[in-house]
Amino acid sequence: MDKVNIPEALDSVTEYWSQKIIGEANGQLYKVAKGIGATNWHKHDDQDELFILYKGHLTISLRDRDIELYENDMFIVPKGTEHRPKCDEEVQFLIVGLNITSNAAGGKPNL
Numbered sequence: 001m002d003k004v005n006i007p008e009a010l011d012s013v014t015e016y017w018s019q020k021i022i023g024e025a026n027g028q029l030y031k032v033a034k035g036i037g038a039t040n041w042h043k044h045d046d047q048d049e050l051f052i053l054y055k056g057h058l059t060i061s062l063r064d065r066d067i068e069l070y071e072n073d074m075f076i077v078p079k080g081t082e083h084r085p086k087c088d089e090e091v092q093f094l095i096v097g098l099n100i101t102s103n104a105a106g107g108k109p110n111l
Helices: 006-011
Strands: 019-025 028-038 049-055 057-062 066-070 074-077 083-097
Touching: 006 019, 006 028, 006 049, 049 057, 049 066, 057 074, 066 074
Parallel strands: none
Antiparallel strands: 019 028, 028 083, 049 074, 049 083, 057 066, 057 083
16 A cells, blocks of 8 residues: 555546545545535435545535535535535545445536
């Protein structure tokens, strides 16, 4: 296993709301991603989704409230919870989960 430089890994992400795997431990995938705008509403029936905001300001909309994340904040979306990450300016973040998808089923918008 090689060390991972998180800013370098984020620099290599070229498509918003796409995820790049940077590690795996104990069955969990560690991914970096960038976003701007909003994903589609979606949920993960089989797993929680952990967001750690690295740069920017990210709002995770839930059906009953908004969670505001700022740099170095973390939030876990419980499995089965509909959510939609959104932001006005580019954000950079880490995601941890069993096999979080970055396709339409995982909320990725058609950009």
